[in-house]
Amino acid sequence: MGVEIKIEHLTKSFGRQTIWGDVSFTLPAGEISVMLGPSGTGKSVLLKTLIGLLKPDHGSVMIEGTDIAACSRAELYEIRQLFGVLFQDGAMFGSMSLYDNVAFPLREHTNKGETEIRGIVMEKMELVGLLGAETKLPGEISGGMRKRAGLARALVLDPEVLLIDEPDSGLDPVRTSFINQLFVDLNAQIDATFLIVTHDIHTARTVPDNIGLLYHRHLAMFGPREMLLSSEEPVVRQFLNAQRVGPIGMSEEKDADELAAEVGMDLPPLPPIPLQLEPSNGIPRRSQRRPGEWCRQNGIVPPPGSFTDSISPSAVGV
Ligand SMILES: Nc1ncnc2c1ncn2[C@@H]1O[C@H](COP(=O)(O)OP(=O)(O)OP(=O)(O)O)[C@@H](O)[C@H]1O
Ligand SMILES: [Mg+2]
Numbered sequence: 001m002g003v004e005i006k007i008e009h010l011t012k013s014f015g016r017q018t019i020w021g022d023v024s025f026t027l028p029a030g031e032i033s034v035m036l037g038p039s040g041t042g043k044s045v046l047l048k049t050l051i052g053l054l055k056p057d058h059g060s061v062m063i064e065g066t067d068i069a070a071c072s073r074a075e076l077y078e079i080r081q082l083f084g085v086l087f088q089d090g091a092m093f094g095s096m097s098l099y100d101n102v103a104f105p106l107r108e109h110t111n112k113g114e115t116e117i118r119g120i121v122m123e124k125m126e127l128v129g130l131l132g133a134e135t136k137l138p139g140e141i142s143g144g145m146r147k148r149a150g151l152a153r154a155l156v157l158d159p160e161v162l163l164i165d166e167p168d169s170g171l172d173p174v175r176t177s178f179i180n181q182l183f184v185d186l187n188a189q190i191d192a193t194f195l196i197v198t199h200d201i202h203t204a205r206t207v208p209d210n211i212g213l214l215y216h217r218h219l220a221m222f223g224p225r226e227m228l229l230s231s232e233e234p235v236v237r238q239f240l241n242a243q244r245v246g247p248i249g250m251s252e253e254k255d256a257d258e259l260a261a262e263v264g265m266d267l268p269p270l271p272p273i274p275l276q277l278e279p280s281n282g283i284p285r286r287s288q289r290r291p292g293e294w295c296r297q298n299g300i301v302p303p304p305g306s307f308t309d310s311i312s313p314s315a316v317g318v
Contacts, residue, residue: 002029002030002031002160002161002190002191002192002193002286003029003063003064003082003160003161003193004026004027004028004029004063004193005026005027005050005061005062005063005161005193005195006026006027006060006061006063007023007024007026007027007050007059007060007061007062008024008059008060008062009022009023009024009058009059009060010023010024010046010049010056010058010059010060010061010069011023011056011057011058011059012042012045012049012054012056012057013057018217019041019042019045019217020041020042020045020046020214020217020218020219021217021218022059022218023046023059023214023218023219024059024219025212025219025222027161027193027210028193028209028210028287029193029286030187030191030192030193030286030287031187031193031194031208031209031210031285031286031287032183032184032187032194032196032207032208032209032210032285032287033193033194033195033196033209033210033211033212033222034195034196034197034198034203034204034207034208034210034211034212035195035196035197035198035211035212035213035214036197036198036199036204036211036212036213036214036239036240037213037214037215037239038215038239038248039199041214041215041216041217042214042217043165043197043214044087044088044165044197046214047085047087047163047165047195047197049061049069050068050163050195051068051080051083051085051163052068052069052071052079052080055069056069063079063082063161064079064082066079081109081157082159082160082161083159083160083161083162083163084153084154084155084156084159084161084162084163084192085154085162085163085164085165086147086150086153086154086162086163086164086165086167087165088165088166088169088197090138090143090146090147090149090150091150092138092146092149092150092153094137094138094139095137096137096138097135097136097137098125098130098133098134098135098136098137098138098141098149098152099121099125099134099135101138101149101153102121102124102125102149102152102153102156103117103118103121103156104153105153105156105157106120106121106156106157109157110157120156121134121152121156122134124152124153124155124156125149125152127152127155127182128148128149128151128152128179128182129175129178130145130148130149130152133145142170143169143170144170144171144172144175147167147169147170147171148171148175148179151164151167151179155186158190159192160192160193161192161193161194161195162186162192162193162194162195163195164183164194164195164196164197165197166197166198166199167183167196167198168180168198168199168200168203169199176200176203180203180206180207180277181277181280183196183207184207184277184278184279184280184285185279185281185283187279187285187286188279188281188283188284188285188286189279189281189283191286194208196208201240201241201242204240205225205229205273205274206274206275206276206277207276207277208225209224209225209276209285209287209289210222210223210224210225211223211224211225211227211228211229211240213228213235213236213239213240215235215239215248216235216253220233220235220236221233221236224294225273225276226273226292226293226294226295226300226302227294227298228240229270229273230270230295230300230302230303232270234246234247235247235248237267237270241268241270241271243267243268245267269303270303271303272302272303272304272305272306272307272308273292273295273302273303273306273307274306274307275291275307275308275309276291291306291307292306292307
């Protein structure tokens with residue numbers, strides 16, 4: 001279970017606006033990766049390109065020997081069944097109950113009878129904490145509930161790949177913690193490959209095996225969590241530590257005057273690297289590594305206080 005997705009030299013533009021160019025990275029099979037980036041840098045466009053809803057101008061998205069960017073409609077229909085997707089807006093059918101929304105992929109893609117479908121739908125509704133809300137319409141529930149219903153729908157076909165766009169926007173902090181734990185537990189249990197887009201720095205620092213950062217029309221960096229959390233690269237450092245000082249400004253890039261004003265300013269020291277969130281179901285992650293292993297192997301001294309369980313989110317300014 002869990003498949004690798006290899007993205008090479010991907011470029012996407014709309015008209016004359018290049019969204020990002022020459023994006024290459026690999027989502028390792030069965031691992032959790034997080035994609036970060038300022039608003040408007042094309043994270044949602046990237047997810048849609050990975051499932052073939054948008055066609056790139058150049059490049060390939062290889063999954064199990066098929067290039068999603070170039071395959072036929074029939075191949076795309078087949079390959080999409082490997083995916084579970086949670087779109088940023090939830091993408092629910094407004095006139096269908098939550099139950100029917102969640103059951104939709106099962107009715108569309110399988111021959112299962114209604115009794116079996118009911119079992120699966122209720123199991124997934126329970127997993128995301130929505131038991132009792134099955135008969136509600138999407139317009140009658142909160143944004144956070146819609147997100148969780150979208151997640152239940154993304155899970156019903158037991159996907160090999162889960163693409164999840166901002167699961168935590170509109171969720172309260174407690175539910176965000178529950179959802180993060182759910183991702184880590186699910187990943188250990190079903191071994192699916194995850195790509196999560198988030199703006200939540202605490203999620204990005206603790207949940208994934210790998211982190212990527214889109215910035216200024218390119219992929220600034222993608223690699224193991226410890227690599228990005230110990231990186232001194234200005235954009236990565238600024239974003240992952242939620243700092244104002246650095247190349248990113250209010251409207252994405254700072255201008256020369258703003259940057260010049262920062263010359264000589266002391267950057268706060270890198271905060272400690274937190275422990276990775278562990279599965280609560282006793283199953284190890286497929287990619288389980290010892291804390292600090294990447295740093296040791298690469299001769300990087302992690303910031304003082306790293307890999308202890310006493311780091312609070314406030315240590316990274318969130
Ligand atoms: N179908 C489309 N046609 C034209 N332009 C589009 C289309 N979809 C997205 N864009 C443009 O692509 C850019 C990236 O959009 P995208 O939604 O991927 O950003 P994002 O990184 O997901 O932002 P956010 O963090 O706010 O969700 C934006 O400038 C947007 O206007
Ligand atoms: Mg988006």
